[in-house]
Amino acid sequence: MRLAPILAAVVALTMACATDTAPTGATTDADLEAGRTLYLQNCAACHGVDLRGTDAGPSFLSIVYEPGHHPDIAFQVAVTRGVQQHHWDFGPMLPVPGLSATDVEAIVAHVRHVQQQEGFEP
Numbered sequence: 001m002r003l004a005p006i007l008a009a010v011v012a013l014t015m016a017c018a019t020d021t022a023p024t025g026a027t028t029d030a031d032l033e034a035g036r037t038l039y040l041q042n043c044a045a046c047h048g049v050d051l052r053g054t055d056a057g058p059s060f061l062s063i064v065y066e067p068g069h070h071p072d073i074a075f076q077v078a079v080t081r082g083v084q085q086h087h088w089d090f091g092p093m094l095p096v097p098g099l100s101a102t103d104v105e106a107i108v109a110h111v112r113h114v115q116q117q118e119g120f121e122p
Contacts, residue, residue: 027109031106031109032106032109032110034106035105035106035107035108035109035110035111035113036110038099038103038106038110039107039110042096042098042099043096043107046090046093047059047060048060051111051115051118052121056090057088057090057093058087058088058090060111060114061114061115061118061119061120061121062121063122065111066115066120067112072105072108072112075104075111076101076104076108078093079095079099079104080095080104081095082094082095
């Protein structure tokens with residue numbers, strides 16, 4: 001039995017059922033700064049200091065990462081389980097060890113904050 005199609009369906013269903021697309025958790029300036037610090041330490045090498053991506057990972061300002069397409073739970077899944085390549089040619093994203101769900105919530109709050117300030121790229 002091939003598990004990849006089943007896993008893809010479960011992830012898609014989970015993402016489709018996620019109704020909360022607003023930033024979760026961190027909303028104060030201190031929380032956003034903590035999220036920014038965690039982002040810089042754990043995500044910026046691939047996704048760029050300015051969220052515009054690098055040769056190793058895509059831009060989080062791409063319209064692909066708007067909350068209706070990639071809700072906040074998608075970030076939790078990517079960090080904890082990794083993600084197979086599906087939108088880009090960067091290869092799979094490996095899990096990011098050492099981050100708690102609260103850490104990821106803070107990172108997502110930072111990402112969503114920057115997305116709101118900068119807008120999305122086509």
